[in-house]
Amino acid sequence: MITDDLLQLITAGIDGELTPLESRRLSRLLNSSAEARAIHSKLQADRNKLQALPRIAPPPELQSRVMARIASLTPVPSRLTKLPPRPNTSPKAEPARKSLPFAPKSPRWVPVAIAASLLLCVTTGSFLFFNQKNPQQTVRSTARAPLGNHSGASDPAWAKWLPAESAPRPSAPIGRDLPPVFEHTIVRKDTPVGPAPVVIAIAPTPRAVYDIFTHQPLPETHFETVEVRIPFLKLVADFDREDTREQLAKELNQPTSYRIDLFTRNPVRAVELFREASKAAGVNLLIDANTLTQLQKRTANASVIYTESLTAEEIAALIGKLNAEDAKVSPHVFDMLHALPASPHDASDLKGIFGIDPGLFKRPADKVNEKSERTPDPSKPLSAGTADQIVKSVLSGPTKPGEKPAVLLMWNVAQGRPIPQANSAELKQFLAKRGDRKANAVPVIIVIRPGNG
Amino acid sequence: MxxxxxxxxxxxxxxxxxxxxxxxxxxxxxxxxxxxxxxxxxxxxxxxxxxxxxxxxxxxxxxxxxxxxxxxxxxxxxxxxxxxxxxxxxAVSLDAVGPDGGIDPDDPSEYVKPGLALERSEDERQLQDAMVRLSHEHREVLVLKDIEGMRYEDIAEILKVPIGTIRSRLHRARLELRELLQPTETDTDPENEEHS
The missing domain is CATH 1.10.1740.10 (RNA polymerase sigma factor, region 2, helix turn helix motif)
Structure with a gap:
């Protein structure tokens, strides 16, 4: 039995990094244990394979590309280079101010606040000043006796201050107690100026109130009801559970076609795993050669599988097999599975890729008709149509009973329109193989794409 | 230096x-x-x-x-x-040699010996496939040790980890690689090729 300690000794021996003591220990181990020799031999073979890998040379233009990039570099400032000082914003750049010792430094918003306050004062003063120019006050105030003079008669000494054009206006009866008020004088708060004229504001006519009880009923509005279905969303890793597979099968058991998105972090590996899973599930997956090349060259990052030969349960089982393949690799390749009924847009994209309408939403023949076709009345002569069908099925493509064909092509609809691949040999083979759709088969588009694609 | x-x-x-x-x-x-x-x-x-x-x-x-x-x-x-x-x-599968397993026509380097490359292409493909599946840490140390031929000290200097860590990483890397290569050695199913 090889312990972990001995195993480490063996691997260190493969590394060629043993001390003399460890070398002797390893020699004794290999001499005494066939198991250790077998492990050592295999690990050594692995190392030999790695060392024998051909050295791949860089592209010839690599150096020129490197030097071109270096040449385009601007001189990088060293760490000792000082940053230029900030223009008049740093505290040190401000002119020295005389400030009281212990006076707190004023924040920047103080000048703004002072300016705002001044503006407010000026605005208020202006409002109050010009507010005194209303006709009633003017009538009362003009041509009145100066302050302290309660005679009410105009004083020639003050007349010179009055504007020449101003004519004495009749003053309102004012008591002798009231001080004289001139036009230009700001009325003090404590100065009684008499009752202000009352201006009655007339309210606008009220708006019509739409009383629900009395108003005429609104015209009928028709709302289109849309049934919103929550998409089926699961981790591929969850498909090792039977209940998850049953949920998917139940989701797919609707009288419509489906689109399943498989999100992956490695589109190429994902296709390889899907191929293995298809094999395990008995699905004959025809992979377009050009698609695989484009994926490897990273000029495409998504692929689509189309099949119309699987039932809902078979599709769920296929995803289960996919999970089993994915579980063998680390890190896992697949993330989420997203299933939703196919849309007309999906059908249009598929048609663009196939070059023909594959009949995504085409329903299989009616069961009643099928039954009558399958069990013809032997007393009746064989119709020409039936005879043709028999001949066709005998001579048509190599569709074996129980064969479940599927085709994998490039899916690049993100760029606006699908890439036509009608010339694909694999697609032509698929179209020849697919035959009539089973009644319980679910046409499905499976898109393998990156998570952000 | x-x-x-x-x-x-x-x-x-x-x-x-x-x-x-x-x-x-x-x-x-x-x-x-x-x-x-x-x-x-x-x-x-x-x-x-x-x-x-x-x-x-x-x-x-x-x-x-x-x-x-x-x-x-x-x-x-x-x-x-x-x-x-x-x-x-x-990490795209390194089939840079092309889908047919031949030599990458864009890289006709003297490093690649044409005759030998064709013979061991299957081994290489399996090895590269296994390398892709390795964790990044294990892959690093195997590349530096077996492909670049560096010693523990140099690898430790490059990766800025202690020598003991390099030794244990290499140990785990070799075992993981062995585990990944194991199925390919026992798999004799001729249906590994694509349906095309």
């Missing part, structure tokens, strides 16, 4: 960019070969090498000369490769 490298670095720091060109010529092949075994994709490997040389040029003033220039360059390249992989989050 060799005197030649030291001289070239000094000239480069003195403003002679051509001196750096000599360093690029000297080390680009080795760096590219290591990079492509890490990122699997020729374009990404070229990007890694370019970025590594560029970073090295920009950081040349910080190179203390206490280690080999190539060790320091390797460290930059490996960090660049990690950043690139994290950014792209994908």
């Amino acid at each position: 060799s005197d030649d490298d030291r001289q070239l670095i000094a000239e480069c720091l003195g403003g002679q960019r051509d001196a750096f060109g000599v360093l690029v010529t000297r080390y680009q092949a080795r760096l590219y070969n290591a990079a492509i075994r890490l990122v699997d994709n020729p374009e990404d490997a070229a990007d890694v090498v370019q970025d590594a040389f560029l970073n090295a040029f920009q950081s040349l003033h910080s190179f203390k000369g206490d280690a080999e220039f190539f060790t320091w360059l390797y460290r930059i390249a490996f960090n660049t490769a990690i950043s690139l992989k994290r950014k792209k989050r994908a």
